Amino acid sequence: MGLFSKPEVVGLQVGDADRARVDALERRVAALEAQLAGLLAAGTPSGAPAADAPVAVEPWLAEVQELRRAGKTIHAIKVYREHTGVGLKQAKDAVEAMPG
Template sequence: MSLTLIGWLLLALLAGGALALLQRRLRESSSREAQELDPPPAAAPPQLAPEVFQARIQELIDAGQTIKAIKLYREQHGVDLKEAKDSVEALMAERHPFGREPSGAVEGDADIEQALRDDQLIEAVKLYRDRYGVGLKEAKDACDAMRRRLRG
């Protein structure tokens, strides 16, 4: 090989390397710009205590803010739109969600607290769900909070 050919090959390699480096830097800067334009992901809203949730959703229903009530229900329970809408509509019709009225007179949570004192968590959750017409997760969370408060 002649010295001229080796020089041209070396020049071509250097030019190719410089172009690759330039292209890489352009890609990195454009991805940084895209990241700056994207808003940060929204944090999940904190779960409300059952009593606070029930009061807040009732306020929204009374104020005629059905869409906000449905949104709050979805955030609290993590359910799909149809289930949240059906539940809020049931509350609006002064029925309990999940299609049932609480059995017996609602006279406080003495029986639920007694079941928790007797270490009958499943029974307490059943009583809570029946009384307040809420889902399993909300009932379990409420009973766990009650149990912590009782053990104080």
């Protein structure tokens, strides 16, 4: 099923399928935002932050990044999952992509 194709979910009402699809999209967007924030936090290749790079908007994301830098990756993944609702693998990949 593509991003904008009709849901083909067996056993769900149309409203349920729409809600499930919106929930899945929200989780994907949250994961992408976190990955982008991690990349922006990494700064330029020289290590200096990019001049026009925005600061992480969500305070919980700053907490996740700090936990990651402190070597508390498992706790960082837990916080990330609590705020995004993504699965363990997605959260692990997003947190590990952040600068450490």
